[in-house]
Amino acid sequence: MDIRLTADYHSHTRYSHGSGTIMDNAKAASQKGLEILAITDHAVRHPIVGVSPKKYDKMRKDLEEVQKNFDSLTLLLGIEANILGMAGDIDVKDDDMKKLDIVLAGYHLTSFPYKFSDYFKITWNALTKYTMKSTKGQIARNTTMFVNAIKRHKIDILTHPGFRLDIDYKEVGKVCADYGTYVELSSRHKTPDDKSIEQLLSTDCNFVINSDAHKPDNIASCDFALELVKKFDIPEERIANICGKKLDLRSKR
Ligand SMILES: [Zn+2]
Numbered sequence: 639m640d641i642r643l644t645a646d647y648h649s650h651t652r653y654s655h656g657s658g659t660i661m662d663n664a665k666a667a668s669q670k671g672l673e674i675l676a677i678t679d680h681a682v683r684h685p686i687v688g689v690s691p692k693k694y695d696k697m698r699k700d701l702e703e704v705q706k707n708f709d710s711l712t713l714l715l716g717i718e719a720n721i722l723g724m725a726g727d728i729d730v731k732d733d734d735m736k737k738l739d740i741v742l743a744g745y746h747l748t749s750f751p752y753k754f755s756d757y758f759k760i761t762w763n764a765l766t767k768y769t770m771k772s773t774k775g776q777i778a779r780n781t782t783m784f785v786n787a788i789k790r791h792k793i794d795i796l797t798h799p800g801f802r803l804d805i806d807y808k809e810v811g812k813v814c815a816d817y818g819t820y821v822e823l824s825s826r827h828k829t830p831d832d833k834s835i836e837q838l839l840s841t842d843c844n845f846v847i848n849s850d851a852h853k854p855d856n857i858a859s860c861d862f863a864l865e866l867v868k869k870f871d872i873p874e875e876r877i878a879n880i881c882g883k884k885l886d887l888r889s890k891r
């Protein structure tokens with residue numbers, strides 16, 4: 639399969655903790671021949687760097703100014719929301735989502751949950767994952783958090799599943815398929831791993847290849863994901879942003 643990346647739906651700018659501006663990211667995307675680039679900075683609960691919804695209008699204005707310089711590249715304004723606790727809360731309200739073109743969501747250790755009990759149920763496991771094997775109970779709770787988030791919110795892309803927390807990939811893959819949320823193959827975080835991708839492939843979920851670039855040079859750098867596609871022979875029709883294809887965005891339906 640000749641894989642041509644059409645779009646990169648996950649990039650950060652100085653609005654959160656990326657090193658480039660929207661213009662810098664757009665230039666890089668254009669040079670790499672992308673048709674679509676999403677600007678998806680961290681949402682408000684990301685400590686220090688999270689973007690307040692009050693800034694969405696300013697970002698939109700900036701993005702529209704930059705867009706004027708590009709004919710063959712379309713810029714999308716998005717956000718990478720934080721999934722916060724077992725109830726599946728995210729830190730972007732439905733009304734604020736309407737101001738955005740695309741909504742990504744993922745788990746980040748440093749974005750603390752609203753409920754104190756979730757520190758024991760979720761955060762503790764994220765803190766200890768790399769030194770202590772996750773228990774069945776922990777995996778079940780993590781899975782519940784992801785499943786609830788996908789069911790309750792119109793999340794277009796689940797970012798880097800498996801980063802920081804172990805989950806039941808079959809269950810998460812199934813709910814992503816049922817609700818129309820794409821599963822990210824993340825080159826930045828090197829997720830999902832070999833075992834997890836096999837479980838995801840056994841469901842009907844679809845995938846998106848993203849860079850999660852935090853600097854302009856890394857836009858469209860997706861070597862890990864492309865290797866994964868080859869290694870597991872992931873069918874072209876299950877990858878939503880290659881060979882001229884665009885995502886069918888759940889948040890816009
Ligand atoms: Zn992330």
Ligand SMILES: [Zn+2]
Nearest residue numbers: 648650718850
């Ligand atoms: Zn990110």
